[in-house]
Amino acid sequence: MWADVRAEAAAGRQVYVVCPLIEESEKLEVASAEETIERLAYGELRGLKLELLHGRMSSAEKEQVMNRFRSGETDVLVATTVIEVGVDVPNATIMVILDADRFGIAQLHQLRGRVGRGVHASRCWLVTTAKEADDQLIAESNPRIDALVESDDGFYLAEVDLELRGEGTLMNKEQKGRSDLKLASLRRDRELVELARDAAYEIVDADITLSKQPELRSELALFLKPEDEEFLFKN
Structure with missing residues (x-):
């Protein structure tokens, strides 16, 4: 995967690396943008121009970072979901989403829409956490990830999301979980x-x-x- 990133950068293309957190958490073993950019800058992507973007930065700082990325000064943008909407860089051809199982279907669908906006072939890597069993790393199947790999149809993915999260209740703001309908189902009985x-x-x-x-x-x-x-x- 990182070899792909280096190859795209060598060809003059650009890359997003998306993390669930801004900084490392003591409670969660989840990729953070601050830790990831440091690791990549001195490891797998050493020699490339990397920059950091997240929601705690000021508007001016974020705009400066994005301007450098748009102009091609930056090879790899390590970011949080702050890039989920409103970002259009046709030269960006790869997105790597670390700990993708931490995001919802709608978020992942929006995020991967940041690549494939130009004339060049593009890819989105959804990286999930593998679990260790009998000295082997086993990647567990994740229905959200499976759905995203299967389809890029937003309507279909919304249906899958509703199926997985549950319908929620009609008479309050609970948008997920068990339905309060006794017989009908918003999914099954839509017509x-x-x-x-x-x-x-x-x-x-x-x-x-x-x-x-x-x-x-x-x-x-x-x-x-x-x-x-x-x-x-x-x-």
Whole structure:
């Protein structure tokens, strides 16, 4: 992988290396940008021009670093997810995401979109942590990583993400975990949910107070709590 990075840099291309953390953590064995740039500068990428970019830097500092990267002065940009959106450098052809299993599908999909923006062939390396068993390193299968390798379709990846995270609840801000629906599933019954939504719009557009739908109004009164009504009104 690092040989690929060196080869691309020798060809005049540029590279992103993305880390989950800014600085090393005592609690988590996760790659940090500060530790990674030091290790690479004196190790695998010795001799290349590396720079650091993260969210704790001032706006002026970040802009200076990005300007040097855009102009081609920097070979490798070691960064956090601060580059997730709004970065467009067509000459960048490789992204290495360390401890990729620490990121969500949406983040990884956004990050890898930073390469492949020019005419040159591009690659994104998703590096995950291997576990040791019987003196051998075993890479565990990760459904999020598998999905990203399988597809670059944002809609499909959003479906996988919903499947893995869970639907969450309808009546509050919990966006993941167990659904509060008793029978229906937003994933399994999507077409039915869309039909029900369309029917609800028709009813409410014609009779916003439900004065002509006493049975439906009574059911809603039993089903909806005051806080649920407030949440729906705001959203």
